[in-house]
């Protein structure tokens with residue numbers, strides 16, 4: 001008994017197609033996942049088994065092998081639960097094998113069979129659309145997926161039972177609708193700043209010309225305060241930029257309710273982010289840091 005389901009793996013904001021192959025064959029009962037799964041993917045065995053049990057489907061006491069191809073691409077995240085579960089259902093004949101053929105699938109399963117939110121649904125939907133496939137995703141991510149294309153098929157079930165009923169024709173899942181964009185979020189305005197005329201002028205020039213800015217000044221001089229107000233004088237995002245920004249927010253699970261905004265993003269990474277704690281002495285990479293961090297003063 002063999003079945004295959006398409007899902008995705010993320011490389012940056014790109015979604016790469018992953019083929020979930022499921023083989024149920026004779027042998028001692030076992031359930032193995034191969035194809036560079038990380039811990040979350042390896043643990044999906046338990047979630048899939050219990051979710052299927054919850055809807056009254058038991059796994060056959062046979063040798064089950066799940067292969068995530070391409071085998072050399074690392075698979076991270078919890079969104080492999082749903083494709084594995086659907087593949088198992090297709091392999092055991094619980095759903096028709098061709099029902100899931102035209103879909104790219106992602107979703108995390110709860111033990112009761114409900115489908116939980118996952119990150120990266122928007123890039124996955126764009127990737128699926130490029131492959132000419134529809135998308136099956138958690139119901140909470142449906143609105144986000146609907147932004148990818150107006151004409152692609154999107155199924156956003158709340159649980160496994162809804163999906164099976166849809167495939168059997170007992171219930172029809174409606175295509176989710178994209179939530180209207182969030183509009184202009186309240187953001188700090190450049191006009192709040194008193195004084196600092198030169199700095200404000202520089203900000204305006206940089207915004208108009210699309211230049212980079214380097215701010216140097218003592219603590220409390222107002223660098224962060226000025227930088228935070230730069231988006232307020234930048235033009236709203238173009239549709240293509242909006243999608244690109246939203247894909248990053250989708251992967252960071254920061255796209256609440258699938259609301260896509262047109263304001264330019266502003267991030268304040270911590271000053272220490274990316275700084276190495278113990279820089280290795282040159283020529284001795286990997287050596288233990290010296291105990292004497294501060295050079296002894298000359299007597």
Ligand SMILES: Nc1ncnc2c1ncn2[C@@H]1O[C@H](COP(=O)(O)OP(=O)(O)OP(=O)(O)O)[C@@H](O)[C@H]1O
Nearest residue numbers: 193194195196217218219220221222223224225226
């Ligand atoms: N021209 C100004 N008008 C009004 N408030 C100001 C002005 N300059 C600084 N402040 C106040 O000082 C606070 C600290 O400024 P800010 O955090 O931007 O400093 P900074 O230059 O980023 O400092 P650091 O180098 O420590 O990050 C601001 O939040 C603001 O309340």
Ligand SMILES: [Mg+2]
Nearest residue numbers: 220223224225
């Ligand atoms: Mg600052």
